[in-house]
Amino acid sequence: MATGRTSSDKDFPYWLVAAGTIAVIIAVVIVTNDLYLEVLNIVSKGVWITIFVTLVGFTLASALGLLIAVMGLSQSLVLRQIARFYVEIIRGVPILVLLFYIAFVGAPGFVHAWNFLTSPLQEAGLLSELRVRDISLMWRAIISLTIGYSAFIAEVFRAGILAVDEGQIEAAQALGLSRWQRFRLIIMPQALRTILPPLGNDFVAMVKDSSLVSVLGVADLTQMGKVYASGSFRFFETYSIVAYLYLLLTVGLSLALRALERRLRQAGNVDEPA
Numbered sequence: 216m217a218t219g220r221t222s223s224d225k226d227f228p229y230w231l232v233a234a235g236t237i238a239v240i241i242a243v244v245i246v247t248n249d250l251y252l253e254v255l256n257i258v259s260k261g262v263w264i265t266i267f268v269t270l271v272g273f274t275l276a277s278a279l280g281l282l283i284a285v286m287g288l289s290q291s292l293v294l295r296q297i298a299r300f301y302v303e304i305i306r307g308v309p310i311l312v313l314l315f316y317i318a319f320v321g322a323p324g325f326v327h328a329w330n331f332l333t334s335p336l337q338e339a340g341l342l343s344e345l346r347v348r349d350i351s352l353m354w355r356a357i358i359s360l361t362i363g364y365s366a367f368i369a370e371v372f373r374a375g376i377l378a379v380d381e382g383q384i385e386a387a388q389a390l391g392l393s394r395w396q397r398f399r400l401i402i403m404p405q406a407l408r409t410i411l412p413p414l415g416n417d418f419v420a421m422v423k424d425s426s427l428v429s430v431l432g433v434a435d436l437t438q439m440g441k442v443y444a445s446g447s448f449r450f451f452e453t454y455s456i457v458a459y460l461y462l463l464l465t466v467g468l469s470l471a472l473r474a475l476e477r478r479l480r481q482a483g484n485v486d487e488p489a
Contacts, residue, residue, distance in 0.1 A: 234466065241459055254443060254456045261439035262460060268353065268425045268435060272360035273418050279361060280368030287373050298369070305366035310359070311427055317359040318431055322350050356428035360421060368417055375410035376402055408479050415472035419465050426461070436460060 245251040287298035305313075326347050336342040379402050387397045429438035436457060444453040 231470075238459075238463070245456070245459075250449070250452055251456065254449065254452050257443050258436060258439045258453065258456050259460065261434050261436040262464075264353070264433065264435040265422070265425050265437075265464070268357055268360070268428055268433070269418075269422050272357045272425070273364065273421050275357070275361040276364040276368055276421075277414070279365035281372050283365060283369035284372035284376065287369065288376060302366045302369055305362060308363070310363045310424055311430070313363045314356060314359040314427055314430065317362065318352065318355040321358075322355050323347050326350070352431040353428070353433045356425075356431055356433055360424065360428075364417060364421055364424075368414065371410050371413045371417065372406070374413075375406035378409045379405045411472070411476055411479065415469070415476075418472070419468050422464055422468065423461065 245255055283298050283301055286294040287302070289295055289298075308316075326345050326349075329345050330337070333342050333345075337344055383401055383405075384397060387401045392400065425435060426437040428435055429441060432438065440453045440457040444450045447453070
């Protein structure tokens with residue numbers, strides 16, 4: 216049934232034009248205003264920490280999440296129950312609480328356990344004693360984000376793997392492909408098209424949640440803004456710049472991921488028989 220709207224009217228990204236126009240106007244204001252320019256120069260120093268924490272944390276979370284998803288689909292009852300226990304428990308803990316727990320409980324506990332297990336090597340002079348301060352707060356934050364997001368990513372991988380047609384897996388098995396070959400050549404290429412949108416959402420969400428590492432004093436974008444604002448009392452200018460930089464990161468990533476989705480969808484349509 217006709218809707219009275221053309222495809223070009225419906226699909227044209229008017230919101231992007233509006234957002235881009237606002238972004239350009241804000242950029243001009245920042246460049247032409249000495250105060251905003253000073254805030255930008257100071258706050259932007261934390262952008263690289265934000266990017267580093269996000270990239271490393273998401274990469275580790277994806278690897279751990281894939282492992283948990285495979286365990287959850289295993290034929291072993293024990294592995295399935297371990298995976299389900301991990302997912303349900305970790306998803307029930309807020310990221311901020313997990314961050315505090317890993318930083319101030321998990322890290323000291325790991326240090327004590329490590330020193331206990333390696334005490335013979337330490338007494339022989341082969342290893343030095345590990346101290347809690349040897350584990351940087353940034354890496355404690357990365358580990359916290361890794362653990363917290365891995366539970367959600369595991370469910371994304373599990374849903375994507377289950378969406379693959381069982382007949383294709385059976386056909387690959389009949390052709391003599393090993394389990395690893397079936398997973399690498401048949402399952403993951405098809406599952407990727409399904410999991411990419413939610414996986415991209417999790418990636419963008421981690422960019423925003425990386426701001427939580429500022430509570431540990433990690434010099435990310437939010438922490439640099441907090442320090443500057445507390446010293447200058449320029450709260451409006453500072454947090455406006457912080458929000459602007461986060462929007463540039465998240466909206467830019469969202470657009471890039473949508474472009475990748477379209478390319479994969481088009482590639483899938485080309486592969487299908489006419």
